[in-house]
Amino acid sequence: MSKKVSLAKAPKTPKADKFQTPRGVHDVLPDDHAYFTVIKKIIRHRARQAGFRRISTPIFESKNLFIRSVGGQTDLIEKELYTFQTKKDGEEFALKPEGTAGIVRSFIQHGMNQLPQPVELFYIEPFFRHDRPQKGRYRQFHQFGFEVIGESDPGIDAQIIQVAHFIHQDLGIASKLKLQINTIGCSKCREKFTNQLRDYFIGKERNLCANCVRRLEENPLRILDCKGEDCQILASNAPKFENVICDECKDHHKKVLELLDSVDIEYNENPQLVRGLDYYSRTVFEFWDESEGAQNSVGGGGRYDGLVEQLGGNSTAACGYAGGMERIIAHMKDFRILAPDKDQIDVFVAQLGFEAKKVALQLLTALREEGVHALGALGKASMKDQLGKADKFNVKYALILGEVEVREGKVILRDMASGVQEVIPIGKSVEKVIKKLGKKSLDKYDPSKDLKKDRTVRPEEELLIRD
Numbered sequence: 001m002s003k004k005v006s007l008a009k010a011p012k013t014p015k016a017d018k019f020q021t022p023r024g025v026h027d028v029l030p031d032d033h034a035y036f037t038v039i040k041k042i043i044r045h046r047a048r049q050a051g052f053r054r055i056s057t058p059i060f061e062s063k064n065l066f067i068r069s070v071g072g073q074t075d076l077i078e079k080e081l082y083t084f085q086t087k088k089d090g091e092e093f094a095l096k097p098e099g100t101a102g103i104v105r106s107f108i109q110h111g112m113n114q115l116p117q118p119v120e121l122f123y124i125e126p127f128f129r130h131d132r133p134q135k136g137r138y139r140q141f142h143q144f145g146f147e148v149i150g151e152s153d154p155g156i157d158a159q160i161i162q163v164a165h166f167i168h169q170d171l172g173i174a175s176k177l178k179l180q181i182n183t184i185g186c187s188k189c190r191e192k193f194t195n196q197l198r199d200y201f202i203g204k205e206r207n208l209c210a211n212c213v214r215r216l217e218e219n220p221l222r223i224l225d226c227k228g229e230d231c232q233i234l235a236s237n238a239p240k241f242e243n244v245i246c247d248e249c250k251d252h253h254k255k256v257l258e259l260l261d262s263v264d265i266e267y268n269e270n271p272q273l274v275r276g277l278d279y280y281s282r283t284v285f286e287f288w289d290e291s292e293g294a295q296n297s298v299g300g301g302g303r304y305d306g307l308v309e310q311l312g313g314n315s316t317a318a319c320g321y322a323g324g325m326e327r328i329i330a331h332m333k334d335f336r337i338l339a340p341d342k343d344q345i346d347v348f349v350a351q352l353g354f355e356a357k358k359v360a361l362q363l364l365t366a367l368r369e370e371g372v373h374a375l376g377a378l379g380k381a382s383m384k385d386q387l388g389k390a391d392k393f394n395v396k397y398a399l400i401l402g403e404v405e406v407r408e409g410k411v412i413l414r415d416m417a418s419g420v421q422e423v424i425p426i427g428k429s430v431e432k433v434i435k436k437l438g439k440k441s442l443d444k445y446d447p448s449k450d451l452k453k454d455r456t457v458r459p460e461e462e463l464l465i466r467d
């Protein structure tokens with residue numbers, strides 16, 4: 001690791017007007033991309049297994065979409081939404097702060113209710129929130145998520161939780177995470193609960209924070225979610241939802257838990273869990289790092305049975321999950337789980353003189369075509385500098401071409417660890433290197449296996465044939 005070239009610590013330039021990333025956002029440097037790559041691979045694999053297909057929605061959407069879905073009084077909309085207006089007609093847009101709203105908009109816009117139901121979609125996308133920057137929280141962050149739209153059965157809730165759990169298992173962090181689960185009921189039982197809460201908090205405003213006094217009017221449920229100490233103390237004695245919940249919601253929740261039991265997924269029933277967004281109904285869940293509590297949720301989700309209708313579609317049940325990539329990476333690092341480094345360079349080709357450079361380029365091409373990760377110094381550096389560079393890249397072998405070797409059709413093969421060198425014919429060098437590296441380390445990919453030509457006849461071509 002020590003020999004790795006660090007791009008993070010580029011030499012300081014003396015210029016005064018040095019540009020930096022804006023506060024709260026960050027570059028994903030190559031070392032971290034190794035994590036992103038393996039996480040994406042695992043997500044795609046688990047998604048395919050369970051019948052999810054990938055979707056991407058735009059980075060920005062109409063601001064009203066998020067207000068209508070996430071809820072105008074949530075922190076996310078009030079404080080964290082990045083908005084902008086077009087110069088010409090003043091249309092208001094927002095950078096997407098979460099994935100579900102855009103996907104439901106897309107479901108309605110593309111008439112996906114005509115597809116076989118439920119529609120199962122997944123995404124891996126960047127999102128934007130003007131959050132207070134702190135460890136593991138960024139203003140541009142990446143989430144992956146799963147949405148199942150068009151089915152109300154508790155089996156869907158359990159299945160989504162299971163897919164998330166499998167992904168955590170694959171990533172090696174499952175043992176660190178505990179599923180927190182709760183039901184917040186349907187609109188019917190929640191209305192009843194909201195009224196009871198309002199009755200309870202009215203007259204106790206002096207002990208609530210300013211935000212919660214406002215919430216009391218707009219959405220007393222949010223008070224239960226407040227981090228303020230006094231608010232939490234009051235909330236702990238507030239009416240309990242379990243005394244208000246309707247029979248259908250109670251039955252749904254019981255079945256979700258039984259289904260989780262049947263696939264051996266452990267959970268902690270957490271009546272405090274409400275989630276920060278308005279569109280949830282019935283099941284809500286989060287995966288918490290037990291050692292650090294709610295602030296360290298790596299992801300969560302739940303049912304949003306009312307959202308499709310709320311955004312203008314037909315009444316459609318749905319359930320989803322989203323996980324934070326940066327937080328997952330932080331947990332993997334805490335757990336000392338290394339992402340596979342597939343960027344390792346195996347062979348370095350060093351050369352001196354223009355004739356040698358031509359041969360070096362041919363050798364590099366031949367090596368790469370055979371799947372060997374190969375790098376060459378094609379600049380004018382001295383042989384010593386070139387081999388020094390080979391050392392920095394931690395390569396296993398160097399192929400060295402001087403003018404004499406090229407004239408004689410030879411090349412020096414150097415084992416970088418031992419320093420042992422042998423002179424071999426250029427024509428045999430690729431084969432020899434592959435033998436030494438072993439076939440396992442070859443990185444071969446044949447795109448023609450993936451890409452096929454569509455040979456079906458299109459209607460317009462059919463006409464031509466008939467003419």
Ligand SMILES: [Zn+2]
Pocket residue numbers: 185186187188189190245246247248249250
């Ligand atoms: Zn209910």
Ligand SMILES: [Zn+2]
Pocket residue numbers: 208209210211212223226227228231
């Ligand atoms: Zn409060």
